[in-house]
Amino acid sequence: MSGGDAAIATVLPDPEAVASAAADWLLERVRAAGDRPSAVCLAGGSTPQRLYELLPAPPYRDAFPWERVHWFWGDERFVPREDERSNYRMVRQALLDRAPVPEANVHPIPTSFTPREAAAAYERELRRFYGADTLDPARPLFDATLLGLGEDGHTASLFPGTAALEERARWVVAVEGVKPEPRITLTYPPLESSREAAFLVTGAGKRDIVRRVRAGADLPAARLHPVGRLRWFLDREAAPEDPR
Numbered sequence: 001m002s003g004g005d006a007a008i009a010t011v012l013p014d015p016e017a018v019a020s021a022a023a024d025w026l027l028e029r030v031r032a033a034g035d036r037p038s039a040v041c042l043a044g045g046s047t048p049q050r051l052y053e054l055l056p057a058p059p060y061r062d063a064f065p066w067e068r069v070h071w072f073w074g075d076e077r078f079v080p081r082e083d084e085r086s087n088y089r090m091v092r093q094a095l096l097d098r099a100p101v102p103e104a105n106v107h108p109i110p111t112s113f114t115p116r117e118a119a120a121a122y123e124r125e126l127r128r129f130y131g132a133d134t135l136d137p138a139r140p141l142f143d144a145t146l147l148g149l150g151e152d153g154h155t156a157s158l159f160p161g162t163a164a165l166e167e168r169a170r171w172v173v174a175v176e177g178v179k180p181e182p183r184i185t186l187t188y189p190p191l192e193s194s195r196e197a198a199f200l201v202t203g204a205g206k207r208d209i210v211r212r213v214r215a216g217a218d219l220p221a222a223r224l225h226p227v228g229r230l231r232w233f234l235d236r237e238a239a240p241e242d243p244r
C-alpha cells in the first residue's frame with residue numbers, strides 16, 4: 001500500500017453533494033474488492049447520515065454488492081441500541097433497515113456488559129474477521145473508512161488529551177469521562193488499516209478545524225495516517241481555501 005500520499009480534497013457545493021460524492025466513492029471502493037468480502041468502517045455523528053440514506057435508493061441500491069459488504073463502526077456511544085445517541089441506531093434507520101444487507105454482515109459495537117468488556121469483545125470480532133492478530137499494511141482491514149471531524153479535532157472517539165491517542169496495541173478501547181456517555185472507539189492502528197479513508201465534513205462551523213487539521217496541527221484527526229489514500233469530502237462552507 002502506498003501510504004503517506006498527499007490527501008485528496010473534493011469540495012462540493014453543499015451537504016447533499018458531499019453525500020452523493022461520498023456514496024460514489026464508497027461504491028467504487030467496495031466494487032474494487034471484486035469477489036472477495038469487503039469491509040466498511042462507518043462514522044457516527046450527524047454528517048454521514050445523508051450518505052447512509054442515499055445507499056438504499058437508486059442508483060446505489062442496485063449497484064451495491066450488498067451480499068459481500070461487511071459493516072463495522074469506528075466508534076459508538078455506550079448507550080442502548082434504541083437510544084437516540086446510538087450510532088448503530090442511526091445507521092440501522094438510515095441504511096440497514098432499508099437495504100438488502102445480510103444480518104451476518106452487520107457488526108455493531110456491543111453496548112452491554114461494561115465499556116471495557118464491550119471494547120474487548122469488539123476487538124475480538126475485528127481480529128476474527130481480519131483472520132490475524134497483527135495488521136499487515138499490505139492487507140488492510142478496511143476497504144473504506146468513513147470519518148467525521150469534531151470542532152475540537154477529534155475523530156471517531158479519539159479525543160484530544162486522552163490515552164486512546166497513544167494506544168498502539170489494542171484495536172478498540174473504552175473512553176470514559178470525556179462525553180456524558182462512555183464511548184467505545186477504534187484506535188489508530190485499525191482505523192489506519194484502510195485502503196482508503198475519507199473525512200466527511202460540512203458547515204462553516206468546521207472550517208477552522210478543517211484548516212488546522214489539514215495544516216498538520218497536533219490534533220487527533222491530523223494524526224490519522226491510513227496505509228492507503230486519505231480523502232476529504234467537504235462542502236464549500238467547510239473548505240478553508242474556498243475563496244469567499
Ligand code: 6PG
Nearest residue numbers: 044045046047148149150155156
Ligand atoms: C460520533 C462520531 C464523531 C463525529 C464527530 C462529528 O460518534 O459522534 O464518531 O467522531 O464524527 O463528532 O460529528 P458531526 O458529524 O455530528 O458533526
